[in-house]
Amino acid sequence: MNEAPQSDVLLVLSGAGLSAASGVPTFRDKDGLWEGHEVTDVATPEAWFRDPELVRRFYNERRIACQATEPNTGHRALAALQASLGNERVILVTQNIDGLLQKAGCLNVIEMHGSLWKLRCEASSEHPRIQFSGAQTGAESCTICAAAMRPDVVWFGEQPYFMASIAEAISRCGTFWSVGTSGLVYPAAGFVRQASAMGALCLEVNPNPSGGFFHRVVAENAETALPRLTKAWLDQS
Numbered sequence: 001m002n003e004a005p006q007s008d009v010l011l012v013l014s015g016a017g018l019s020a021a022s023g024v025p026t027f028r029d030k031d032g033l034w035e036g037h038e039v040t041d042v043a044t045p046e047a048w049f050r051d052p053e054l055v056r057r058f059y060n061e062r063r064i065a066c067q068a069t070e071p072n073t074g075h076r077a078l079a080a081l082q083a084s085l086g087n088e089r090v091i092l093v094t095q096n097i098d099g100l101l102q103k104a105g106c107l108n109v110i111e112m113h114g115s116l117w118k119l120r121c122e123a124s125s126e127h128p129r130i131q132f133s134g135a136q137t138g139a140e141s142c143t144i145c146a147a148a149m150r151p152d153v154v155w156f157g158e159q160p161y162f163m164a165s166i167a168e169a170i171s172r173c174g175t176f177w178s179v180g181t182s183g184l185v186y187p188a189a190g191f192v193r194q195a196s197a198m199g200a201l202c203l204e205v206n207p208n209p210s211g212g213f214f215h216r217v218v219a220e221n222a223e224t225a226l227p228r229l230t231k232a233w234l235d236q237s
C-alpha cells in the first residue's frame with residue numbers, strides 16, 4: 001500500500017518573537033505601564049468607546065515607532081523562501097500587526113490580529129478598510145456610514161480575523177512551524193494541535209519553548225534559526 005504523498009505545503013505561524021530583533025517597542029515603561037495605563041487596558045473596544053483620543057494616541061505612537069523599524073534576517077528568510085516556492089506552498093499567518101513580513105517582501109500574509117497600517121469603521125467590520133500611516137486625528141470617517149475609523153487591530157475580547165482561512169490552510173499543510181510565539185494564547189495555541197491531528201509535522205522555533213504538541217523544538221531566536229531552517233527546507237524541496 002502506498003501512503004498518500006505528504007503535502008509539500010509549509011504553514012508558518014509567527015508571533016512577537018519574530019519581530020523582537022527589529023526593535024519593535026513594547027510601550028511599557030519600568031512599571032509595565034503606558035502613561036499610567038495597563039497596555040491591555042488601551043487595547044479593548046471598551047477603551048475605544050470610553051476614550052478614543054487615548055487609544056488613538058497609543059496607536060499613533062506605535063505606528064510612528066514601527067515606521068522606523070526594519071525587517072530582520074528572520075522576516076527576510078521567510079520572504080526569500082516564499083519567493084522561491086510561491087505563496088501556495090509557503091503560507092504565512094502572523095499575530096504581529098507591524099507589517100514587517102510585508103516590508104520584507106512577503107505576499108498574502110494572513111494577519112490574524114489585524115494591522116497597524118489599516119483603519120476600519122468602528123460601526124461595522126464589513127465596511128471598507130483604509131491604508132493608513134502617521135497619526136490619527138479623529139477626523140477619519142467611514143466612506144459608507146460616516147462613523148469614526150478605529151485601528152484595524154484585533155483587541156482583547158475580540159475574535160481574531162480569518163479563522164476559516166487559517167483552518168483551511170492548516171488542513172492543507174504538511175509541515176507547521178510556530179515561530180516566536182508563546183503558544184499560550186488561544187486560538188493560535190490550538191493551531192498546532194489541529195495541524196498535528198491532521199498529520200502535519202510540527203516544529204517550534206522559540207528560545208523559551210512552549211511545551212506544546214511539537215515534534216521538534218529549535219530553542220533559538222527566529223532571526224538566527226530561520227535563515228538555516230529555510231535553507232534546509234529549500235534544499236529538500
Ligand SMILES: [Zn+2]
Pocket residue numbers: 121122123124127142143144145146147
Ligand atoms: Zn461604516
